[in-house]
Amino acid sequence: MARECLLHWLTIHSIGVALKLEMYFSYLLLCANACDGVDISKARAAMRTVLPAILTALLLLMPSASRGEMIVRDYYPARHYRFYDGIGKDFVGQAYSFSGVGFSNSGRWGTLLTDNCFLSANHRHPLVGEKLTFWSSNELTGTSYTYTVTGGVRIATTDLWIGWFDKKAIVDHSIERYPVLLLPFLKRYLGLELYNYGMRHRVGRNVLEVIAPYSYGGSTGITAGYDYGNNDTPSVGGDETYLQVGDSGAPSFAVFHSRLSLIGIHWSITRNPDSSLDTFVPEYFDEINKILATRGQSLRRSR
Numbered sequence: 034m035a036r037e038c039l040l041h042w043l044t045i046h047s048i049g050v051a052l053k054l055e056m057y058f059s060y061l062l063l064c065a066n067a068c069d070g071v072d073i074s075k076a077r078a079a080m081r082t083v084l085p086a087i088l089t090a091l092l093l094l095m096p097s098a099s100r101g102e103m104i105v106r107d108y109y110p111a112r113h114y115r116f117y118d119g120i121g122k123d124f125v126g127q128a129y130s131f132s133g134v135g136f137s138n139s140g141r142w143g144t145l146l147t148d149n150c151f152l153s154a155n156h157r158h159p160l161v162g163e164k165l166t167f168w169s170s171n172e173l174t175g176t177s178y179t180y181t182v183t184g185g186v187r188i189a190t191t192d193l194w195i196g197w198f199d200k201k202a203i204v205d206h207s208i209e210r211y212p213v214l215l216l217p218f219l220k221r222y223l224g225l226e227l228y229n230y231g232m233r234h235r236v237g238r239n240v241l242e243v244i245a246p247y248s249y250g251g252s253t254g255i256t257a258g259y260d261y262g263n264n265d266t267p268s269v270g271g272d273e274t275y276l277q278v279g280d281s282g283a284p285s286f287a288v289f290h291s292r293l294s295l296i297g298i299h300w301s302i303t304r305n306p307d308s309s310l311d312t313f314v315p316e317y318f319d320e321i322n323k324i325l326a327t328r329g330q331s332l333r334r335s336r
């Protein structure tokens with residue numbers, strides 16, 4: 034797509050309709066809450082049926098404007114910049130490995146799933162022929178590995194894109210391959226603390242508060258939403274994040290059994306109220322796996 038999708042600064046117009054986005058999110062939350070104890074596929078089917086039309090009616094999409102760094106409420110380089118090399122480093126993600134988050138020479142993201150396949154955003158992914166670099170540690174001058182993207186494919190009509198390197202290339206084993214967190218009910222994802230990765234190698238936190246369908250720019254999918262309201266439970270304090278344009282395609286993780294587990298790929302945002310939207314990766318586990326199978330690989334679930 035010629036135009037960036039991630040900071041389509043969304044606004045609520047439809048004054049005549051006189052509905053506010055807060056109402057929309059409240060409604061989605063109710064739907065998500067209603068999913069507990071219900072067969073997850075039926076719950077998803079119900080949400081898919083009812084909500085896209087509401088969303089389309091309420092949101093007016095506007096062109097993106099800025100390409101700044103991911104917003105972190107109380108940004109402090111020693112805490113939020115993965116590659117900070119000054120004194121007093123206190124990286125918020127120090128306990129976990131972000132080595133599998135790759136960055137291309139044109140500034141696009143790819144998150145490693147298997148030996149040579151990665152996940153990105155359809156509207157903003159590393160291009161075929163580009164090089165994607167992974168760093169083993171949290172030091173920019175430390176060991177890094179670079180591979181050339183040789184192909185990729187979109188997942189159905191979603192904003193997910195699987196890219197790959199040559200089949201003979203095996204990404205160095207010091208680089209993390211991320212599993213996907215599969216839980217039996219949607220409600221169990223709500224309230225999860227997320228580690229959000231973004232431009233420029235910033236890491237912050239947020240709390241997953243809504244799972245809902247979304248459409249924009251020819252893509253449609255189930256999203257994980259997290260607001261920028263400074264009112265999370267559990268509290269993430271000054272680590273709270275709000276995505277910006279260059280963050281598209283980068284990941285959000287949850288911690289499961291002390292390791293990072295992939296939850297989302299950054300897609301879009303809303304304004305008033307300010308909120309970030311990822312494509313909700315667990316929804317597409319099977320679709321991703323079908324494509325990985327054609328490459329002789331398979332996706333792992335967190336255990």
Ligand SMILES: [Ca+2]
Nearest residue numbers: 260261262265
């Ligand atoms: Ca929040």
